[in-house]
Amino acid sequence: MGYDLTLQGLHDLAEGAAVLGTGGGGDPYIGRLLVERQLHAGRTVHIIDVDELPDDALVLPSSMMGAPTVFVEKLPSGDGNVAAFRALEAHLGRTAAAVMPTECGGLNSMIPLMLGAQLGLPVVDADGMGRAFPELQMQTFGVLGVSGSPMAIASDHGDTCIIDATDNKRMEQLARALTIQMGGASYITDYPMDTAEVRRTSVHGTLSLCRDIGQALRQARASHADPFDALTDMLAGTIYSLGVVLFRGKVVDVERRTVDGFARGKALLESAEGPGDVLEITFQNEHLVARRNGTVIAIVPDLICTLNSESGAPIPTESLAYGQRLTVYGISTPPIMRTPEALACFGPAGFGLPDPYTPLHDLLART
Amino acid sequence: MGYDLTLQGLHDLAEGAAVLGTGGGGDPYIGRLLVERQLHAGRTVHIIDVDELPDDALVLPSSMMGAPTVFVEKLPSGDGNVAAFRALEAHLGRTAAAVMPTECGGLNSMIPLMLGAQLGLPVVDADGMGRAFPELQMQTFGVLGVSGSPMAIASDHGDTCIIDATDNKRMEQLARALTIQMGGASYITDYPMDTAEVRRTSVHGTLSLCRDIGQALRQARASHADPFDALTDMLAGTIYSLGVVLFRGKVVDVERRTVDGFARGKALLESAEGPGDVLEITFQNEHLVARRNGTVIAIVPDLICTLNSESGAPIPTESLAYGQRLTVYGISTPPIMRTPEALACFGPAGFGLPDPYTPLHDLLART
Known part of the structure; x- marks a missing residue:
């Protein structure tokens, strides 16, 4: 049930959120500093379960929008989210009882924590995708009938x-x-929501899950265990169920442009096994599809995570660089994200990809 | 003082507004039809003087925004302005007592007339420039301290x-x-305003002035008099004071693109006197500067109007075409539009033009 976030918990949560951010959702370092400042000022981040919300509450999700390549050059002020939150409260003529994230991501999991501390409001342990996506309509809230407007x-x-x-x-x-x-x-x-809508349309428990992922990685490092094994063991007991190493290699090319308000591009990795075995990852803020020697091995909405091969630390798309040793790690998306309605919104077709959605389980079975 | 607009008055007003629209502000034909439909439905357009406004009234200016090249392909629905008007009333938590135009123009002088008829509200006989300009900050309201927001x-x-x-x-x-x-x-x-702000910051009487311009042109045609002489005589007694034929010629080239939400381009006219004497007009929705053989002969905020050489009918930028016989007619802008603050906002520098503002009177004296 509800708990106050510790400094250690914050570090774990930021790292785990960047793992589930699948390359997007912003840099975990910047995001963590925003919340650390609140904790150091004596404020509290109180996380509550969806069941702990009062029945008639207004809940307002809060996040940043834009290209993560911009976030690292123009640091978030901390005031903008308060301004947006208050503007929507004023427009609705109601006061919110809690704030919540819209997605998991190094920055966008942190924004509601910072805001909750600033405003003295609890943060709901849930979000609208259990990962990160680049566009606002790509949320379980909307797929399950909630209007994003007024925003x-x-x-x-x-x-x-x-x-x-x-x-x-x-x-x-x-x-x-x-x-x-x-x-x-x-x-x-x-996506202003009442309690019933939050309970019905969100992916539950994802903040705590991010914290647990970060904790698993940290403990593996401390005990010199394999971080990817630790991640796979930890995910097996969650709504994600499957986590698997898809590829190990070196970044040999990155093509990245900030266009139309997104960070778009491709990364090419060459296998540690030797040349001739290459993985191409296409991204729009988040990683969308991974093709090994031309064959799809993972595709949205399943999660494609780029992690440091030594430490398991997540590397966001805006930080991908030539020469990095990366492990590409696949995570199967929770069932709520795989309904026909969900796939129509944020499956391959939602991004204009020509490939059909094939679950990670099935793609693995083929190889 | 206040009066109900007749069908004849509407025709005159639409034509006069397109003259003062200096090539922009939308097509007078489309605009007029929108209001005609209201009159035919038995509704009334009631125009009132700024002095007739109750002292504590809220006045909301209403217009269309965008490229006039789009307006002629995608006709205004008539519902959009009601929606915007009601949304601002709701946001302010107040009910408006009157509507008013922001500019003179074939379409944008008509929009508030249509809206006034639809909502049963009087239309204030004034606007924010006494001509048309392409950008929202280019209004006497703002130059004289009124905030355009919330909009x-x-x-x-x-x-x-x-x-x-x-x-x-x-x-x-x-x-x-x-x-x-x-x-x-x-x-x-x-630019939501109270009565005192409307009185202090607007250009007064411009709707009636548009009607008088249209009437002068109509009467000249009926009596086979020169429409440009009629225009010059009529303007002499108004806040514009000076109206003068600058050039007569044939359109030999039009370069027009719809970019960044504007209709931008140039028109080239060859003199009726013969080749070698050319006039180039640069426009951004509205005509900004006229250069005869390289020398500026009229520049914003003075008005540069392109009129049919036979009838005096105004031709908006989106309708300029090869072969048209045009008379380029200059009108000096009212004094409220020529203060240093006004020129900083919508003088040549406001459009990135390299030329200084020189009043039409002075440019005429040089030639």
Whole structure:
């Protein structure tokens, strides 16, 4: 049930969130510092289970929007999320009882923790995907019928906007256009929900799960155990069930551009086994598909994680660089993310990929 | 003082507004039809003087935003301005007592007339420039200290947004980005004002002035008099004071692109006197500068109007075409538009033009 986050817990949570961020969701180091500042100022991050929410509560998810390549150059101020949160409260004429994340990610798991500490509100242990996705309509909230609108968006310059769009995809388009004008990064509060909606449409327990992933990696390092074995053992008992090493190799090429408000590109890895065995990962903020010698070995919404081969530390897309030794690790997405409605929204077709969705289990069985 | 607009008055007003629109502000034919439909439905357009406003009234200016090249392909629905108007009222928690135009233009003078008829509200006989300008910060309201925010913006698809920007230029940038996403045209309500602000910051009497311009042109045609002489005589007694034929010629080239949410380009005219005497007009929705054989003969914020050489009918930038016989007619801008603060906002520098502002009177004296 509910607990106050410790400094150690924060470090673990930030690292685990970056693992589930599948290359996106922002850098865990920057995100962690934002929350550390709150803890050092004597404030508390109180995490609660969805069952602990009062029945008639208003819950407001909070996150950053934009290209992670921008976040590392233009650090979040800490004020923007408060501004967006208050703007949406004012627009709705209601006061929120809790804040929650929309996704798992090094930065976007941290934003609601920071905001909860700043506002003295609990943070709900759940989110809208149990991973990271680049676009606002790509959330279980929307797939299960919640409107993302009205949403609030704030800039680093003090501007705030309210968007009331007719559907969640249009909301994404309007918010993306504003985010680009705001300098490529913005602070948002969307998908206002009541308690029943949170319980029905969210992926439960993901903040604690991120913390457990980070803890497993930390303990493996301390005991000189294999971090990937530790991760696989730990995930076996969760809603993700399957975690598996897909490829080990060296980054030999990265093509990355910040376009249309996203970090888009490809990374090419050459196998540790030798040349001629290559893995190509395509990303749009997050890793979308991994192709080994031309054959798909993992594809959205299953998770494709790029981890440091020594430590298991997650490497976000904006930090991929030539020469890095990486282990590409696949995690099967939870069942709520694999319904036909969910796949229509954030399966391969949602990203314009030509390949069908094939579950990680099945792809593994083929090889 | 206040009067109900007749069908004849509407025709005159639409044509006069397109003259003062200086090539921008939208097509007068489309705009007029929108209001005609209201009159035919038995509704009334009631125009009132700024002095007739109750002292504590809220007044909301209403207009369309975007590239006029888009307006002629995607006709205004009539619902968007109501949506934006109501969204801003809801955001402010107040009910407006009147609507008003932001600019003079074939379409943007009509939008508030249509809205006033639809909502049963009077339309204030004033606007924020006494001509048309392409960007939202280019209004006397803002130059004289009124905030354009909060503003509301609506699409043809039922989306509405509220923008609360830290300054009017930033508001323009955010609204422009949304307008592009909304298909290149949007419906806006900005610069919410109280009665004192309307009286202090607006250009007074411009709706009636548009009607008088249209009437002068119509009467000249009926009596086979020269429409340009009629225009010059009529303007002499107004706040514009000076109207003058600058050039007569044939359109020999038009370069026009719809970029960044604007219709941008140049038109080249060859003199009726013969080749070797050319006029180049640069526009961004509106005509910005006219150069005869390389020498500036008129420049913003003075008005550069492209009129049919036979009838005096205004030709907007989106309708300029090879072979048209045009008379380029200059009108000096009213004094409120020529202060140093006004020129900093919408003088040549506001458009990135290298030339200084020189009043039409002085440029005429040089030639």
